[in-house]
Amino acid sequence: AIYFVDGQFTEKENLKISVEDRGYYFGDGVYEVIKVYEGELFTAEEHLNRLVESAMKIKLTIPFTQQQLFGIAKKLVQDNQIGTGHVYMQVTRGVAPRIHQFPDPTVAPVVIAYAVNNPRPEKAIGNGVPVKSVADVRWLRCDIKSLNLLGNVLAKQEAFEAGCTEAVLHRDGVVTEGSSSNLFGVKDGKVYTHPANNLILNGITRQVVLKLCREQGIQVEETPFTLDEAFAMDEFFLTSTTSEITPITSIDGRPIGTGKPGAFTVDLQKAFATQFPAFVPG
Template sequence: MTLYFKNGEYTEKDKLSISIDDRGYYFGDGVYEVIKVYGGKLYTAEEHFGRFLSSAQKIRMPLPYTVEEFIGIAEELVRANGISEGHVYLQATRGVAPRIHNFPGDEVLPMITAYAIDNPQPLGKLEMGVAVRTADDIRWLRCDIKSLNLLANVMAKQEAVEAGCGEAVFVRDGIVTEGSSSNIFGVKDGILYTHPATNLILNGITRRVVLKCCAAESIGVMEEPYTLEELRGMDEVFLTSTTSEITPIISIDGETVGDGTPGPVTSRLQRVFEKTIQQAMQETN
């Protein structure tokens, strides 16, 4: 039996229903988060739920729970569903109301749902890397909000998969922004390059962890816009996300990155990242 969360209650999936008038269904009017679970413990939960509340605030949607209360909900889902390695998905929409574009009145409360599922580490991709293809970044200008409006991301990802690739890399006016569901990093002469955390990208939690790892390891970082041609000329390229961790990129649009194998800086950061996971698990025990 799998338990789901809906507005303060835990219920079985087949007993859970969402109204056709939910604004998430009509407009994608909501936000979401994905939190990784290792050894039955949430990883970087405070950072994820802090961003969740921030995204909700940016779309002017008050939520009735604190970071600590959201963590409690997620922990209960992990415990009740016996998740050892997986993730928690949490979503909030503006609620159920007749279909009009402007916000409903204050009497309409957000619809908050969540679940926890098994999802093992993608060890093959972490070791061997993935190919990517580029795509025009046609998304709106508030990519810093982790909203439900992901159609452009979905289309780019599908085109990448159909081309035999693991991810799409967005390019806006010649500048590399991020992946369809990840952040993108390049390494040149031992220096790490990544797009700054502006409105054009989502400031990924794994991205933040990687930057902290770089500081701890004295790896230089340049958070500045760079072009697609500059990305093609990098010694190493990798992507980061909650479920993909630090995944090497071995080719871009069919062109090999470096020698076509994960590079030394990428491998080093993978090892340091794994240590942060182990340390976090020890701290929560």
């Protein structure tokens, strides 16, 4: 596989990453995952905008323009002959001895990127998944797509150990997001999701879903709701770049609605599929 590291395209076997990279020491960096459908990047501009925003929020300047990053992503997809999969990109604050404060401005950020084939998780998308509520003990800048994912990792692991696919994070009973996804509830034909503030990552899939709902005249409430309200939703689903729109069939073993993917969620999945670059109406 061809990787992009330090301004060059290199075979994975030849890569060298320093043990003193601040990403390794501190998780001091930001990243993005961009979906590829049949060789075409999906919502790449939105993802690259968010990468630059995340970098700005941690006072990191990416040494490439968005156009250059797009070119890198495209070349990785082409050279690695990616069909359906994703591009991963990350930028760290560079290589320097381990002290917490930023290194000298002459230290260059380290940009790496690669592309992999990864099939759509059709089973989960079709059948839905069980989830587990987990206390959201993360920091107060969850709007930054930071490499520091320990809170997310521990929450996901807790969910997995309970036989669940995702964690429903909540702060004192108020649902925020999943460990690697955004969460939506549907009640009486209205769609509810946490507002895009510092407590969640404003998912690109989330934004596409909200746009689709508004285009179809569906009422959307970007307002916090509680775990108790989540249990009482008619339908519940999660969104992310790789999970797309995945129905949630139960929370903590309690079925949501009928305990099967709901009609509203299935309709939304169909509308979402029309957005894919390779979508062929038929």
